[in-house]
Each structure stands twice: as structure tokens, then as C-alpha cells.
Amino acid sequence: xxxxxxxxxxxxxxxxxxxxxxxxxxxxxxxxxxxxxxxxxxxxxxxxxxxxxxxxxxxxxxxxxxxxxxxxxxxxxxxxxxxxxxxxxxxxxxxxxxxxxxxxxxxxxxxxxxxxxxxxxxxxxxxxxxxxxxxxxxxxxxxxxxxxxxxxxxxxxxxxxxxxxxxxxxxxxxxxxxxxxxxxxxxxxxxxxxxxxxxxxxxxxxxxxxxxxxxxxxxxxxxxxxxxxxxxxxxxxxxxxxxxxxxxxxxxxxxxxxxxxxxxxxxxxxxxxxxxxxxxxxxxxxxxxxxxxxxxxxxxxxxxxxxxxxxxxxxxxxxxxxxxxxxxxxxxxxxxxxxxxxxxxxxxxxxxxxxxxxxxxxxxxxxxxxxxxxxxxxxxxxxxxxxxxxxxxxxxxxxxxxx
Numbered sequence: 001x002x003x004x005x006x007x008x009x010x011x012x013x014x015x016x017x018x019x020x021x022x023x024x025x026x027x028x029x030x031x032x033x034x035x036x037x038x039x040x041x042x043x044x045x046x047x048x049x050x051x052x053x054x055x056x057x058x059x060x061x062x063x064x065x066x067x068x069x070x071x072x073x074x075x076x077x078x079x080x081x082x083x084x085x086x087x088x089x090x091x092x093x094x095x096x097x098x099x100x101x102x103x104x105x106x107x108x109x110x111x112x113x114x115x116x117x118x119x120x121x122x123x124x125x126x127x128x129x130x131x132x133x134x135x136x137x138x139x140x141x142x143x144x145x146x147x148x149x150x151x152x153x154x155x156x157x158x159x160x161x162x163x164x165x166x167x168x169x170x171x172x173x174x175x176x177x178x179x180x181x182x183x184x185x186x187x188x189x190x191x192x193x194x195x196x197x198x199x200x201x202x203x204x205x206x207x208x209x210x211x212x213x214x215x216x217x218x219x220x221x222x223x224x225x226x227x228x229x230x231x232x233x234x235x236x237x238x239x240x241x242x243x244x245x246x247x248x249x250x251x252x253x254x255x256x257x258x259x260x261x262x263x264x265x266x267x268x269x270x271x272x273x274x275x276x277x278x279x280x281x282x283x284x285x286x287x288x289x290x291x292x293x294x295x296x297x298x299x300x301x302x303x304x305x306x307x308x309x310x311x312x313x314x315x316x317x318x319x320x321x322x323x324x325x326x327x328x329x330x331x332x333x334x335x336x337x338x339x340x341x342x343x344x345x346x347x348x349x350x351x352x353x354x355x356x357x358x359x360x361x362x363x364x365x366x367x368x369x370x371x372x373x374x375x376x377x378x379x380x381x382x383x384x385x386x387x388x389x390x391x392x393x394x395x396x397x398x399x400x401x402x403x
Contacts, residue, residue, distance in 0.1 A: 077255025082206030088248030097241035159210025180228035192217030203356030250325035
């Protein structure tokens with residue numbers, strides 16, 4: 001069972017699957033092996049209209065919904081997790097924040113870059129500020145009509161290949177008084193925006209994860225997207241935009257798991273032991289049943305969250321969906337590898353890559369544990385005291401941001 005699709009949505013998903021199977025599936029292993037960014041895949045996504053699919057038509061996009069984008073993303077991730085992640089970043093997260101909160105100038109600049117094939121980078125995480133994003137140390141000091149940014153981010157997806165950067169920093173006025181957390185736009189190549197070392201990631205190796213260092217990076221005041229007005233502006237709006245990215249991340253995890261499941265399903269029908277296909281053994285049938293049940297539940301949860309967007313997905317639904325999808329992906333890919341036996345453990349088969357690619361989704365974009373705290377705070381109606389506001393003071397940040 002799945003959400004009923006309109007004829008246009010069904011055609012969209014079919015077109016996405018055809019593109020993924022014909023263009024991306026044959027290259028996926030090589031992208032992983034060489035750890036190379038799939039520029040050819042990006043060109044194909046652009047040609048199909050899937051880069052910036054959710055950008056409004058007045059800015060050159062298709063004006064598609066998050067639900068439709070999720071249909072596209074799952075098909076990409078089903079054959080290539082790296083390409084699925086690119087499709088997320090080109091339709092959700094940073095670009096969503098700009099389209100919702102940015103000025104006309106910011107929207108047009110960002111849309112032009114994404115529609116031309118750029119995967120924006122959202123610069124939040126720091127060495128000492130991961131889940132506790134509000135404890136970031138990167139600062140932006142107002143100096144006349146510019147802001148000067150100094151600090152360091154790490155695990156920035158797309159570092160070195162992304163052109164558009166949405167940078168979050170603690171903002172200080174010209175008197176040195178902290179204003180809260182704000183978001184700024186900067187383009188690669190701007191003096192002071194430096195790409196640092198690349199992390200040797202376990203999976204999804206086709207997209208670099210790097211440090212981004214800011215050394216007196218000067219940004220004009222008209223590139224301030226999210227003004228620093230304390231928690232209710234800046235950090236809270238960041239979390240709102242992040243809800244779409246969480247749905248996207250969960251959908252990539254689902255796609256990776258779905259692809260692994262389909263390969264395992266075909267294998268158990270063909271593989272024979274003791275004179276018959278191993279699909280006839282009840283123990284393996286129950287494994288397949290559990291995988292199918294979990295995938296169905298994850299897909300329904302993700303689709304429910306995507307359909308709730310107004311303009312961003314409901315925070316509770318997004319958190320629940322990402323938890324379910326990411327944990328399902330870990331379980332299903334490992335079970336798929338098990339069904340392949342020793343072959344699954346070999347790099348000649350895609351099972352071990354699926355396991356590695358799926359593993360990051362209970363960590364990035366909100367760990368499963370932090371998201372459970374968000375869910376609990378909403379369900380119980382209580383504060384989350386371990387979080388902090390844009391000024392570093394204890395607050396019910398998760399609860400406030402989810403309102």
C-alpha cells in the first residue's frame with residue numbers, strides 16, 4: 001500500500017525511475033569507488049528538470065511540491081545514494097529557506113545557481129556544535145554595510161563543489177553586542193571562504209564532506225537571509241527549513257533500502273540450495289516479510305510528512321518519518337546483505353555499499369536520539385532543557401522551533 005498518486009505524479013515517478021535506471025545505476029559503483037562527484041548525473045538531473053524542481057515557476061523552477069520531490073528523490077537513491085542526496089539539496093533545505101525567507105534578489109540569485117546545476121551547501125555543524133547547533137562559535141561582526149565572518153564548520157556536504165553556501169553564525173552589532181543567530185549567503189570563490197580537509201567518509205562517497213573555514217569573509221548586508229532576532233527568527237526558521245531536508249534525508253535512506261530489498265528479492269528467487277530456491281525456506285520468507293513491512297511503514301510516514309508541508313513539513317511528522325526511515329534503512333540493508341550470504345560481503349556486489357550509504361542517516365540532519373527528544377517534547381508538551389537559544393541560554397528551543 002502507498003499514497004494514491006495522480007496520473008501526473010505517476011508519470012513523474014516513472015520518468016524519474018527511467019532516468020535513474022538508464023543513467024545513474026550503471027555509474028553508481030564507480031562513483032563510490034573513485035569518490036568522485038557525479039557531475040554527469042547532475043547534468044542529467046538538470047536536463048530532466050529535477051534540479052530546483054520545487055523552486056517556484058516565477059523563478060524558473062517547476063513549482064513542484066515536496067511530495068513530488070520525494071517521489072523523484074526515492075527513485076534516484078534507489079540506484080545511487082549520492083545522486084539522491086544531490087536531488088535533496090537541490091530541492092529542500094538551503095534553497096527552501098531562501099525561497100521562503102529571502103529577498104527578491106536572494107531568491108533570484110539562488111534559483112539561478114540551482115537551476116544551472118548547483119547543489120547548495122548549508123553550513124551549520126561545527127567541531128564543538130553538532131546536535132547543539134545553537135552553541136556554534138562562528139561569528140559575524142557588523143562593520144558598516146558588511147558583515148565579517150570568522151570561524152569553522154565541518155561535515156559540510158558538498159564542500160568544494162557547491163557554489164551557494166547558506167552560512168549560520170552568531171551575529172554581533174557594531175558595538176560588539178550579540179544579536180542572535182543569523183543566516184548569510186555566500187558564493188564559492190569569495191575571498192575568505194576556504195574549503196578545508198575532506199572527511200574520509202564511510203559511505204555516500206560521491207559527495208565530499210569537508211571543513212569550511214571563514215577567514216574575514218566579507219558579506220554585504222543584503223545577503224543576510226535570516227535576521228538575528230533571537231530564537232524566533234534565525235534558529236527557529238532554520239529548523240523549519242530543516243524539516244524539509246529531514247524528509248528528504250529520510251527519503252534517500254528509504255530509496256537505498258528499497259533498492260537493496262529489490263536486489264535481495266530477485267536473488268532469493270534465483271539462488272538454489274538443497275535443490276530448491278532459497279525463497280522457499282520459511283526463515284528467509286519471514287526476513288523478506290519484515291523488510292517489506294518496514295519499508296511500507298517508512299514510505300507512508302515520509303509521504304505523510306511531505307504532504308503536510310505548509311510551507312514546510314510538520315516538525316513532528318518530519319522527525320518521526322526520519323527516525324523510522326533511517327532506522328529501517330539500516331535494518332533492511334543489513335538484512336539484504338545477509339540474504340546474499342558471502343556475496344553480500346563482497347565489494348563485487350552492491351549490498352556492502354548500501355549498508356555503508358544507509359548508515360549515516362541516523363546521524364546527519366538530526367540524530368535519531370535528538371529527534372526522539374523533539375518528538376517527546378511535542379507529545380508530552382514539555383520543555384527540552386538541554387537545548388539553548390540564539391544567545392546560548394537554556395531554553396525549550398526544540399519545542400519553540402517546532403511550533
